[in-house]
Amino acid sequence: MVAVRPRRLAWRLAEVVEVVPETPRTKSLVLEVPGWEGHKAGQHVDVRLTAEDGYQAQRSYSIASAPEDERLVLTVDRLDDGEVSPYLTDVLMAGDKLELRGPIGGYFTWEAKDGGPLLLVGGGSGVVPLMAMIRHRAVVSSGVPARLLYSSRSYEEIIYRKELENLAARDSLLEVIHTLTRSRPEGWSGYDRRIDADMLAEVAWPPDKSPLAFVCGPTPLVEAVATALVGLGHDPARVKTERFGATGG
């Protein structure tokens, strides 16, 4: 047997091309990454910050851009007590450099050839890797039916709201369903509670359509959604999850 020693994921110095505010708490970092070898929708990168005296801190962030996009985009949610995210959202500017390595994670990924129907369920910034899938699906003009069920605290905190609206408006096979858990604008007619089994029964395809589900968000949401999907009769092997707790990022 020939032992193949895989190449190390090297740290790369990316250049920040643009910092785009998405919501009051989230920003997208548009990066030029020399030598980037591409990624699959759903993967993440490790970001490493280094202080002048050599102190370092690392965290993981999901990739928001499609593999086909020219530039790598990370969308970062600002955690008030975080060490890394406030730097990325408040301090980092166009022209700065940012050290990262990746792509990482080979399970929570989707390519058009993986088929569907594609059921995406996200909470808060958990929508980021799902957005990479939605963008990839749009870029390659995939005919795989897709539904995004997306839980946000308020209308203002919906990340990518306009872009999702535009994508759904010109693609009858893409449906975006929002639920707002804390506050709703006047006249809101959508869901107004946390995602539960009843909501999933209405929104998800029935189990006999065998949807491929990706669920990403805070742990309680992911636990609730994944458990409800299995309870509705979906095959656990078709439910892929990615969770983030309060990890102080």
Place this chain on the structure above:
Amino acid sequence: MSEGFFSRGFLGRRRRHDERLPPGQYLEDGFPVLSAGPTPHTPLEEWDFSIVGEVDEPKRWTWEEFRQLPSEEITTDIHCVTKWSKLGTTWEGVSVDTLLEGIETAAEYVTAFCEGDYTTNLPLEEITGGKAWVANAYEGEPLEPEHGGPARLLVPHLYFWKSAKWVRGLQLTSYDIPGFWESLGYHNYGDPWREQRYWGD
């Protein structure tokens, strides 16, 4: 590649720096949950734990039998590949040495197998000699399903994905078979002190 680079304006929190923290890790007080799929809920009466593979005679315990085995209390630091570490966690469980007692094998590797086809691979010598347990309690309480209950492997000296949740047995093998995450880009061995996170690290 980025020798001498620093991040403009980054000071860092440096909260409670601790020499028990491996490189690239930060201290976490909570207990984040990471799993690739839904949390399984196997009834205890259907649960069993078995030792199979290259052994003279496979072994199997029901939950009741497993709970009769001598249990140890373990206080240890744990390190997740996603960067968080948690210090001084306490567990109760059965030492893998106890489970392997009386087993004759020439195997050098082990695949821990779990609910939902999850596996992780380890050199046999990394889970023997008081280095690994099958844990069923955390901080004095039965291990919650989302943290791997009723029982998970506990191999605290390696990154925590090696401490497979919902473990149902060990398969002893003479060759090394990369497990679930080990086949998907994560390091085959996973020593946090050598920062072996991904392939090639």
